[in-house]
Amino acid sequence: MNNPLPRLPEFEYIRLETIEKAAQFLKDHPGEAAPYLGGTDLFVGLRDRRKQPKYLVDLKHLEGLNSLTFDPAKGLTIGARVTLNQLIDHRDVQKNYPILCQAAKQVGGYQLRNRATLCGNICNASPCGDTIGPSMVYQGSVNIFGPDGTRSLPLEDFFLGPGKVALVDGEIVHSITLPLPPEGSQGMYLCHGRNKLSDLAIAAVSVLAYPDLTSASGFRFRIALSAVAPTVVIVEEAQVLLSENPIEPSHFEKAAHIARQSCKPIDDIRSSAEYRRELVYTLTSRALNQVWDSLQSV
Ligand SMILES: Cc1cc2nc3c(=O)[nH]c(=O)nc-3n(C[C@H](O)[C@H](O)[C@H](O)COP(=O)(O)OP(=O)(O)OC[C@H]3O[C@@H](n4cnc5c(N)ncnc54)[C@H](O)[C@@H]3O)c2cc1C
Structure with a gap:
């Protein structure tokens, strides 16, 4: 009989100093290495053996990934490691992106949202991810860093299927941008x-x-x-x-x-x-x- 709560499989924890090194490591280990932030999807996937990466590449400490900035001209830029609670508590998010706040509050419980990130919810690409629909009606895009440079992709083009996104080996989402919603929204x-x-x-x-x-x-x-x-x-x-x-x-x-x-x-x-x-x-x-x-x- 299958053990309903198996131990986590073995993996190697990788913490590199720069996003360049993290991207290169991911590129050098296709199919074997997974980036991780809060780990709230990743560790459940590991426990259930749906995901079996040999290496987990931690991104949480990397420079720039923790910033949450709002500028009426550029909109909201949410660094990959910004947690859902940080997002929910931010005044500019509450004022200008209320649907995103409503949806983020639906994700798990308070403790979970202290770890879980918007970026992880999006990159996990579950069709039931609560924050994806709101980010799409706000016409968000993902900002991607890879060994060959940076690029941005509208969210509408990012999702390829359940758990599948348009990233190539070595690419990391470093932030998500939502433009300012139209006046009177x-x-x-x-x-x-x-x-x-x-x-x-x-x-x-x-x-x-x-x-x-x-x-x-x-x-x-x-x-x-x-x-x-x-x-x-x-x-x-x-x-x-x-x-x-x-x-x-x-x-x-x-x-x-x-x-x-x-x-x-x-x-x-x-x-x-x-x-x-x-x-x-x-x-x-x-x-x-x-x-x-x-x-x-x-
Ligand atoms: C008890 C519980 C309840 C939950 N309830 C809900 C719920 O109600 N609604 C909901 O939508 N979700 C729910 N979730 C799922 C989960 O919490 C969210 O999807 C979370 O937002 C994922 O963020 P994370 O930072 O933990 O991602 P992680 O687990 O670290 O990563 C998620 C995936 O994205 C990839 N990834 C991470 N960072 C990057 C990056 N920078 N670039 C490219 N790929 C990356 C990882 O390799 C992994 O495949 C729940 C989970 C648990 C355990």
């Missing part, structure tokens, strides 16, 4: 799990909407669905419906219906696919109506 993160305290999402919806005089409705909407497809789904068709037609309450139901059609959920231990589809409809409709009310009341 209102948004909401609605998530449903098996319990209210600390469980992964069965389905979740992120909505951001803002006034825009160039659209037919006078508003633009961004909608992302989590935990209901291999990667987070941006519901383009519903976004267009709500931007390119005068707003009528029935359009929110129509948009929710489109969202339900756009997802590809699976049956698993947490929910049936059918229940997930119904949740997508309910959560999208609820989020759109509430965000619309907020837009009207400012």
